[in-house]
Amino acid sequence: MARSVVMDLGVTTFLTDYGIDPLALARGVEERGFSALFLTEHTHIPTSRRSPWPGGAELPRQYSHTFDPFVALGAMAAVTERIALGTGVTLVNQHHPINLAKQVASVERLAPGRVELGVGVGWNEEEMAHHGIDPRQRTAQMLERIEALRAIWTQEEAEYHGRFVDFDPIWSWPKPTAVPPVLIGGGGPTVLDRVLSHGDGWIPLRIRLKELDAFAERVTELRRRAEEAGRGHLPVTIFGGAPKPDALESYAKAGVDRVLFTLTDREGPDAEAQTLAELDTLAELLTR
Structure with a gap:
């Protein structure tokens, strides 16, 4: 029986050096009919624990063991043909x-036309500091970098002169065959402003079912403001959605375009088999 929810379903994961092989994961996601595979990113994790992890007291091991996402996605591009990366x-x-x-x-x-760039400022202030970022200016710096990226992708001789990013005309190839959509992460009170000014979509994190009514109002606001600004449809992707049929119905009613299910972090000789089995279970939602 075909599922009644008109919404794309994909997966996201902390791709680690101790978990499933990246190429096996990419093949598994595409073969089961999912629409997308997204990877998380941390360049490193400072041993200092001054910045509290939003998810709880103890930071999971996976945060400090992630592959470089672009190296991994480049390899995944070679073994897939359809899914968004x-x-x-x-x-x-x-x-x-x-x-x-x-x-x-x-x-x-x-992977022509299949790459999407979800972006965010992060939560770990020590990690930012190691990269020379003042946490008080994190959002302004991110927005300038997005502008600079688009300039480089679209201009033969790109230049950018801002407060935090500054470079004279450059030659930089390859240019993308299609400018990758930039999905703005976050759920704070001003995030829709950033989606409208600098984004091609919104990728909020884990919307609880009890928060869906308020979230649906924000999606409606985004669509209204986008239409008023002549932006057209700005898609909404939920990162870490609940893998339950009733949750998917609720997300769809709220105006969500795509849900990414978070794969369980697994380690050991059975990690690959267990992850593929989890994909099998999640794939059952594609037909409900």
């Missing part, structure tokens, strides 16, 4: 935009 999210302030523009464009040339 994205980041959820890239911490753009921890990259120089000239380097990041080339990384993203290179992956996009390997």
Whole structure:
């Protein structure tokens, strides 16, 4: 029986050096009919625990063992043909935009039209500090970097002159075959402003079912403001959605376009088999 929810379903994961092989994961996601595979990112994790992890007291091991997402996505591009390949999210302030523009464009040339760049500022202030980022200016710096990325992707001789990012005209190839959509992460009171000013979509984190009424109002606000600004449809992707049929119905009613299910972090000789079995279970939702 075909599922009644008109909404794309994908997966996201902390791809670690101790878990499933990246290529086996990519093949598994595409073979089961999912629409997307998104990878998380942390360049590193400071041993200091001054910044509290939003998810609880103890930071999971997976945070400090992630693959570089762009290296992994480039490899995944070679073994897939259909699924969207994205980041959820890239911490753009921890990259120089000239380097990041080339990384993203290179992956996009390997997977034409299939790359999406989820972006965010992050939560770990020590991690930011190691990259020379003042946490008090994290949002302004991210927005400048997004502007610089688009300039490099779209201009033959790109230049950018801002408060935090500044470079004279450059040559930088490859250019992407299609400019990757930038999905703005976050759920704070001003996030819709950033989605409208700098984004091609919104990728909020784990919307609880009890919060869905308020969330649906925000989606309605986004669509109204986008229409007023002549932006057209700005898609909404929930990162870490609940893998339950009734939850999917609720997300769809709220106006969500895509849900990404978070794969369980697994370790050991059975990690790959267990992850593929989890994909099998999640794939049952594709037909409900």
